[in-house]
Amino acid sequence: MKRILIADDHEIVRSGLRAIVETRSNWIVSGEATNGEQAVALALETRPDIMIVDYSMPIMNGLEVSRRLKALHVKTEVLILTMHESEELLTEAILAGIRGFLFKSDARKHLISAVEALLDGRPYFTSVLLEKLLHDYQANKQNRADMLLTSREQSVVQLIAEGHTNRSISAILKLSVKTVETHRASAMRKLRMSSTAELVRYAVRKKLVSP
Incomplete structure (x- = not known):
């Protein structure tokens, strides 16, 4: 079975x-x-x-x-x-x-x-x-790998867009807060973004979260 x-x-x-x-x-x-x-x-x-x-x-x-x-x-x-x-x-x-x-x-x-x-x-x-x-x-x-966010960066962006703090993201993904901050900074650098609001709009556009 x-x-x-x-x-x-x-x-x-x-x-x-x-x-x-x-x-x-x-x-x-x-x-x-x-x-x-x-x-x-x-x-x-x-x-x-x-x-x-x-x-x-x-x-x-x-x-x-x-x-x-x-x-x-x-x-x-x-x-x-x-x-x-x-x-x-x-x-x-x-x-x-x-x-x-x-x-x-x-x-x-x-x-x-x-x-x-x-x-x-x-x-x-x-x-x-x-x-x-x-x-x-x-x-x-x-x-392709160099142009994209990594899967982990995508996950961090999704959780940010869902309203989670760095600390709660670290608990969900089993990462240290410092590592979450590193992924967040890396994603923002790759996307040329400087605010959480921009990350949220990106997450909605990429269907990581529902609008």
């Missing part, structure tokens, strides 16, 4: 994903999470084979969830769901070590195939466009 964990902050989405997963007699939903922190806790508790994770979640986005699981040596494969077709988002996902990427609009038709691929140890990226972006990323990894 394969165990699937679903993480999305919208109940209607979780219900729809559960309905699709449960069409397979040898798959079981091992839990549902409404934010990234809960998703990590449930993964540690239930050790699912696959996690279906919404990219835009409170506290920790899908990329930070994947990063945390890898740091904890949890061998669960992560399938990221997103509403937005973005070269930058795909590149961030690959940098975070994610091997499954699916648009929410494609979930009804492709979710089963995506989960099957990850269970078989194969990556799954929808559409020819995403395959091309993956190829381009591999050819230009260093250049």
Whole structure:
């Protein structure tokens, strides 16, 4: 029996994903999470084979969830769901070590195939466009990495935009306050920003948080 964990902050989405997963007699939903922190806790508790994770979640986005699981040596494969077709988002996902990427609009038709691929140890990226972006990323990894915020910097920016202090961010991400301050300063330098308000606007624009 394969165990699937679903993480999305919208109940209607979780219900729809559960309905699709449960069409397979040898798959079981091992839990549902409404934010990234809960998703990590449930993964540690239930050790699912696959996690279906919404990219835009409170506290920790899908990329930070994947990063945390890898740091904890949890061998669960992560399938990221997103509403937005973005070269930058795909590149961030690959940098975070994610091997499954699916648009929410494609979930009804492709979710089963995506989960099957990850269970078989194969990556799954929808559409020819995403395959091309993956190829381009591999050819230009260093250049892309230098242009983007790191996954950790993205997570810090998200939490700042959600109203967390440096101290609370350090507790959530298991980092020292000084390290959080370093990531915050690095993100602001890369984005050429000088205020928290600018970071919040960036987070909303990049769909890290809801407006």
